[in-house]
Amino acid sequence: MTEAESSYVLHRRSYLRSFYHTAKWPHACCIGALTASQSSSEDIIDAIPLLHHWTGLTMALQSALAILDTHLSTLIPKQQLVGFYYANARLDDNAIPPVLEQAALHLAKRSQTPPLLLMLDAKQAAASQTGFITRAIGTSKAPTLKVAPELPAIALQGLKEAAHQTVHDYDEHLDDIGCRWLRWDEPDEATVAL
Numbered sequence: 001m002t003e004a005e006s007s008y009v010l011h012r013r014s015y016l017r018s019f020y021h022t023a024k025w026p027h028a029c030c031i032g033a034l035t036a037s038q039s040s041s042e043d044i045i046d047a048i049p050l051l052h053h054w055t056g057l058t059m060a061l062q063s064a065l066a067i068l069d070t071h072l073s074t075l076i077p078k079q080q081l082v083g084f085y086y087a088n089a090r091l092d093d094n095a096i097p098p099v100l101e102q103a104a105l106h107l108a109k110r111s112q113t114p115p116l117l118l119m120l121d122a123k124q125a126a127a128s129q130t131g132f133i134t135r136a137i138g139t140s141k142a143p144t145l146k147v148a149p150e151l152p153a154i155a156l157q158g159l160k161e162a163a164h165q166t167v168h169d170y171d172e173h174l175d176d177i178g179c180r181w182l183r184w185d186e187p188d189e190a191t192v193a194l
Contacts, residue, residue: 006136006143008116010044012154015147017184018047019131019155020164022087022120025052031061031100032169033068034083034116041082041113049169049181058099064170065103071182081107083116085132094119096135104137114138118145131155163187 014034022030033048048068054060065081072079086100096104096117107115117135130147158164166187168179 006114006139006141007146008042008044008134008143009146010118010130010132010151012148012151013184013186014044014047015131015151016155016158016163016186017049017167018085018118019120020158020167021047021049021052021169022085023155023159023164024167027089028052029055029089029097030087030120030169031055031097032085033065033081034085034118035072035079036082038078038080041080044082044116046079047085049167051171052169053171055097056099058102060170061099061103067170068182082111082113083107083118085118085120087120094133101137108138116143158187161187 018032018034021032029052030049031051033050034044035046035048036043037045050064050068051060068081072081084100084104086097088095088097096119100117104115104117114136115138117137118132119135120131121133130145131152132145132147134142134145136143167184168181170181172179173181
């Protein structure tokens, strides 16, 4: 794809999981990974919550990504890391966290396409738009993001039903190894629906 044609599809699971992770920690910077199948890096099929507490420590992110790489290689079908999502602690802060920028630059070196960065934008989410601002490292043009139009409303309904409490990140896993941060059983569609 040329730089002008970069386009991604954020599927239901990846949208909800990233949204719920950032909603669970509304006063913290949250960082997560975006994965796609090996065959199509444009289809974002999952979002893996990484950090909400140790977001300034490179070592915490590096260890989470090392474990994630091993996990992705064991999945059938295999998945690949294609980018990151994040939400800053302050609504008026749209800067990329330095530790995340370094991780994205590292990913860019081993990838054929620029890593995708999605920043959760509370104003867009409240207005029932995609809820994310897209960015890419190593390119001047922001990629486009396609999201099913019903997903923001489903995510907001899920918040009312505490679906965000079902998502755990690597930080939580460090405190309680019973927290499953690599796998997520999406709440039953019947309980989180319009």
